[in-house]
Amino acid sequence: MxxxxxxxxxxxxxxxxxxxxxxxxxxxxxxxxxxxxxxxxxxxxxxxxxxxxxxxxxxxxxxxxxxxxxxxxxxxxxxxxxxxxxxxxxxxxxxxxxxxxxxxxxxxxxxxxxxxxxxxxxxxxxxxxxxxxxxxxxxxxxxxxxxxxxxxxxxxxxxxxxxxxxxxxxxxxxxxxxxxxxxxxxxxxxxxxxxxxxxxxxxxxxxxxxxxxxxxxxxxxxxxxxxxxxxxxxxxxxxxxxxxxxxxxxxxxxxxxxxxxxxxxxxxxxxxxxxxxxxxxxxxxxxxxxxxxxxxxxxxxxxxxxxxxxxxxxxxxxxxxxxxxxxxxxxxxxxGRTNDIAKLPDGKVVPGLTFYYVTKSIIEDTGSIKEFIVNQNAPDSFKIEYVSKDDFTKNQQQKILQAIETYVGKNLKVDFERKNTLKRNKSGKLKQFTSDL
The missing domain is CATH 3.40.50.12780 (ANL, N-terminal domain)
Structure with missing residues (x-):
């Protein structure tokens, strides 16, 4: 059986x-x-x-x-x-x-x-x-x-x-x-x-x-x-x-x-x-x-x-x-459940949900990181906007950069910006990944 x-x-x-x-x-x-x-x-x-x-x-x-x-x-x-x-x-x-x-x-x-x-x-x-x-x-x-x-x-x-x-x-x-x-x-x-x-x-x-x-x-x-x-x-x-x-x-x-x-x-x-x-x-x-x-x-x-x-x-x-x-x-x-796709300079195509695997590396049980979004503003350039009690430490930034290199691709530029609030769409949903391309 x-x-x-x-x-x-x-x-x-x-x-x-x-x-x-x-x-x-x-x-x-x-x-x-x-x-x-x-x-x-x-x-x-x-x-x-x-x-x-x-x-x-x-x-x-x-x-x-x-x-x-x-x-x-x-x-x-x-x-x-x-x-x-x-x-x-x-x-x-x-x-x-x-x-x-x-x-x-x-x-x-x-x-x-x-x-x-x-x-x-x-x-x-x-x-x-x-x-x-x-x-x-x-x-x-x-x-x-x-x-x-x-x-x-x-x-x-x-x-x-x-x-x-x-x-x-x-x-x-x-x-x-x-x-x-x-x-x-x-x-x-x-x-x-x-x-x-x-x-x-x-x-x-x-x-x-x-x-x-x-x-x-x-x-x-x-x-x-x-x-x-x-x-x-x-x-x-x-x-x-x-x-x-x-x-x-x-x-x-x-x-x-x-x-x-x-x-x-x-x-x-x-x-x-x-x-x-x-x-x-x-x-x-x-x-x-x-x-x-x-x-x-x-x-x-x-x-x-x-x-x-x-x-x-x-x-x-x-x-x-x-x-x-x-x-x-x-x-x-x-x-309000849609995700874009990231297109990289080497022709690699990555679903926006891949960034979930990047976020896993920065989720902490302290709850200090409240919200974040990732935006692709050029083929090789991304911006992470986040709401947190403190700025990301160099160590946290390094962890995120390593995760992006592992899961998304190499030689990508990533900028970090801490904000008090993040922009939401009409339905009030926060879209985790967006692309300007």
């Missing part, structure tokens, strides 16, 4: 995946007319738990007890930019919880924690959605268009995780024609079931195939699906990808700190995860807006006991469809 690699990898790390999958099944059985009651119960429960067990949250809440949901404060990323040990709930430590870093794709990075059951529940949700398209995380081989840490230990760790999780990495730090040729050869030789990756990187591969007049499904017959994430997918780009890959293109919306937020079903509806998250669309006064109206996406993790993620403003804005219900909310539109 073949091994269930996905389950095994979670169980080895003491994530109770079997319990999480059973819990998910039970939640999904709750009928529509009882679903609002389920959500309200979980919302009240998680707030009361954190008020009792988390001094950081009590301090943020500023009231002695929970009365109505509308009085629950909205958390921002800035609220969470302080040492993790201040934010962990009583009874949890860094060794008993799952610890992760946000990508910083919004320019505001921080470190977070999830209890092990919540992390397993997130994965149960991914497995459930992928099965809509006949993808089994235990058996289906993934072509992963992501970055990878380039330091020795980080790289080894990620590659081991990839092996166990049936993922094969297509690093996106260099997306030149030569690299694309190598990618193509891997598809010819391997039995990939699906592609998963950053929209801009997957799109560049699609354009490469289009230029060669190839259909990927004909080269790799096992291919069933392409999932794009982290950046906005435009209609014409989707049509191009669908034509050259020969499989459905699915939009995934997630964030490391909360897991899966929304996933497209077979009818092209972007279904919000209402099982372990409560997603609201709020106006500037933190009031819920009617369906069909644009507002800020605010998320509550209903099960995370290790760390409060309650009415958390994720930094995106969106619209819930008029067809939404409590059990089946539909994301009609996600606004």
């Amino acid at each position: 073949p091994l269930d690699w996905f389950k095994l990898s979670l169980q080895l790390n003491k994530f109770p995946i079997n319990r999480a999958q059973k819990a998910l099944e039970q939640i999904q059985k709750i009928p529509e007319d009882h679903y609002e009651t389920y959500l309200l119960g979980k919302q009240k429960e998680i707030v009361e738990y954190q008020l009792k067990n988390n001094p950081f949250y009590r301090n943020l809440f500023e009231k002695p007890h929970f009365s109505t949901w509308s009085e629950v404060p909205v958390m921002t990323k800035t609220d969470l930019q302080q040492s993790l040990k201040n934010r962990l709930s009583e009874g949890f430590t860094k060794s008993t919880a799952y610890i992760g870093k946000t990508s910083g794709s919004s320019g505001t990075p921080f470190i977070f924690a999830k209890d092990k059951f919540t992390h397993a529940l997130s994965w149960a949700g991914f497995q459930d959605r992928y099965q809509w398209y006949d993808i089994d995380l235990n058996k289906s081989l993934q072509a992963r268009f992501y970055g990878i840490p380039l330091d020795f230990y980080g790289n080894i760790q990620e590659r081991i995780k990839d092996r166990i999780s049936l993922r094969r990495r297509f690093p996106i730090f260099d997306l030149s024609e030569e690299k694309m040729e190598k990618f193509l050869k891997r598809f010819q030789k391997s039995n990939f079931s699906y592609i998963n990756g950053y929209t801009s990187a997957v799109l560049l591969f699609a354009k490469f195939l289009y230029g060669k007049n190839l259909v990927l499904k004909e080269i790799c017959p096992n291919l069933k699906l392409c999932i794009v994430t982290s950046e906005r997918l435009f209609k014409k780009d989707r049509e191009l990808m669908q034509a050259v890959f020969g499989v459905p293109i699915v939009n995934e919306y997630g964030a490391s700190e909360v897991g899966l937020i929304a996933f497209e079903n077979l009818k092209n509806e972007w279904i919000i995860n209402s099982e372990d998250l409560f997603v609201e669309i709020l106006d500037q006064n933190n009031e819920a807006v009617p369906y069909g109206t644009e507002g800020r996406i605010v998320i509550t993790s209903l099960y995370n006991k290790a760390h409060p993620i309650i009415r958390y403003d994720i930094g995106d804005s969106g619209i819930l469809s008029n067809k939404s219900t409590a059990k089946k909310p539909i994301l009609e539109k996600l606004i």
Whole structure:
């Protein structure tokens, strides 16, 4: 009997995946007319738990007890930019919880924690959605268009995780024609079931195939699906990808700190995860807006006991469809998740999200770096604007320059400028990478 690699990898790390999958099944059985009651119960429960067990949250809440949901404060990323040990709930430590870093794709990075059951529940949700398209995380081989840490230990760790999780990495730090040729050869030789990756990187591969007049499904017959994430997918780009890959293109919306937020079903509806998250669309006064109206996406993790993620403003804005219900909310539109591409003098093309791997080298648990953006103002020249209590030290600048040399390219000029505030776009989103070219 073949091994269930996905389950095994979670169980080895003491994530109770079997319990999480059973819990998910039970939640999904709750009928529509009882679903609002389920959500309200979980919302009240998680707030009361954190008020009792988390001094950081009590301090943020500023009231002695929970009365109505509308009085629950909205958390921002800035609220969470302080040492993790201040934010962990009583009874949890860094060794008993799952610890992760946000990508910083919004320019505001921080470190977070999830209890092990919540992390397993997130994965149960991914497995459930992928099965809509006949993808089994235990058996289906993934072509992963992501970055990878380039330091020795980080790289080894990620590659081991990839092996166990049936993922094969297509690093996106260099997306030149030569690299694309190598990618193509891997598809010819391997039995990939699906592609998963950053929209801009997957799109560049699609354009490469289009230029060669190839259909990927004909080269790799096992291919069933392409999932794009982290950046906005435009209609014409989707049509191009669908034509050259020969499989459905699915939009995934997630964030490391909360897991899966929304996933497209077979009818092209972007279904919000209402099982372990409560997603609201709020106006500037933190009031819920009617369906069909644009507002800020605010998320509550209903099960995370290790760390409060309650009415958390994720930094995106969106619209819930008029067809939404409590059990089946539909994301009609996600606004403000796009990233540019950096083009270097030697012809190398690097997705803007590569700068996530640069930011990882400067994220500190002190929370001293509040926000930053990277701008390319010439083929070989970049400017990093940041908000921080102090100027970057020479040592910090050196670390960033080394990371840029490792992940982006050599002989690049980088200027640093500390600012009090950073310029935002109309939706209030901070775009981490922009290019003037």
